[in-house]
Amino acid sequence: MLVLRNVNSFYGRSQALHDLNFDAPEGQIVAILGRNGVGKTTLLRTIIGLTDRTEGRIDLSGVEIGSMPTFARARAGIAYVPQGRMIIPDFSIRENILMGGFAASGQRRIPEIVAELFPYLMENLERPGGVLSGGQQQQLAIARALACDPKILLMDEPTEGIQPNIVHQIEDCIIRLNTELGLTILLVEQNVDFAKRAASTFAMIENGTTVSAGKIEDLTDEIVSRHMAI
């Protein structure tokens, strides 16, 4: 579904991804693993088009999207749940969710799955997003991404900095989005246990390139220890 070939990505003159190859099969969760600062977030930002410059080829469902501006990639079906959530604090919950609707092909609306997954958000649609807890803001960021009517969801450490009892809800929600909606998900994650529970395949990133990839069953402790231990 999503194919990256020989991708280089840059912030100014600094190269963050080096000749990276990557495949995300349709309907699967792909765990993107690696130490801090190896290029996992940059990989997601490169796919959505938020780095300064990109070389190489990025295909989504057979269509080359690497030369498209960010908004066109979003409209092509890529939704992004960034690290730190980046909801708009003084927008209401409704406005935050509907922001995603600008990427959807039809009318802007709150998808039914949002009501099912996040009833609290639906009951408080007029409250400002900024008053929500970290976990609720993460739910809001996911709801906004779902309003994009995506083919593929890019999630950057969705459980980072969230209180433990909410972490499980977020994890379950991610798995449901994949199993019930069939959404393809690229999941940047530091929690290997969750990655193993949720993902079908993995890609280990180091120094801005893929050093190991395969089925999640092939993710051995040795690979984790070699590429993720500090």
Next chain:
Amino acid sequence: MFEVLFIGLSLTSVLLLIALGLSITYGAMGVINMAHGELVMIGAYTAVLAGIHLGFNIFLSLPLAFVVAALVGLLIERVVIRRLYGRIIDTLLATWGVAIILQQLIRLEFGLTFFGISIEGLGPGLQNMRVPTFMMEPFDLMGLSIQPYRTFILCVTILLTALTWYLVYRTAIGVQVRAIMRNPQMAAACGIDVRRVSALTFAYGSGLAGVAGVLLAGFRTVMPDMGATVVVDGFLVVVVGGVGSLLGTILSSALLGQINGIVSVFSNDIIARAVVFGVVIAIILWRPRGLFSFKSR
């Protein structure tokens, strides 16, 4: 005293229209548009020229000036600003250059003076816009002397401020503008065409400046560098109100306009201006992001 406050209010109104455009463009695009005053000037000249050559009165000149200034703004955005997004000092210098070019174009009558051609209403001299007589004759209302033209300025400003509020807070394009103001990258990742919306926003802000120019031309002499002074006041309003805040811009223009009006009555214009600057400095020391800047968790 009422007359003083009323005159202050009409000046405040023009200032508000200028500042609204600046606030929206700076908030949405991070561009300090030094040519904003020249868009005010273009609005004023549009009214003068339309009056002379097309026989337009002020009512017809207002929408025409909006369209002309908006188109010039769009051209500036497309040709200059679009290439300089994210480079705030560069945009400041480039738009300053654009301001000088626009002033000179009016002075040189678009270069036609080199061919011995002169257009009435342009050139380095002073121009005046004709205001209908009935708008200049004061009338009494409950013992108070009301100037119709100043009332008209107030009405136009209220109308355009309400329209701007509606566009920004009640329409899909407004949601996009506000999203870009807060987080342009996330806005783009949500499918918002940031460049297109920014260009439209810039054109709208420029159009407001054009309307302010027409209103200003009713009581001030029209000349090529008339925008240079008003744009400073516009920036003061934006800084005090908080960048991108509509409410802040409205309240701050009222505050600064009235301080200027009242102090100038009891002393003179120079002291009034000094007091305004003193108040602005005090406010930005107290609240560096302005009185109504965005709050986040």
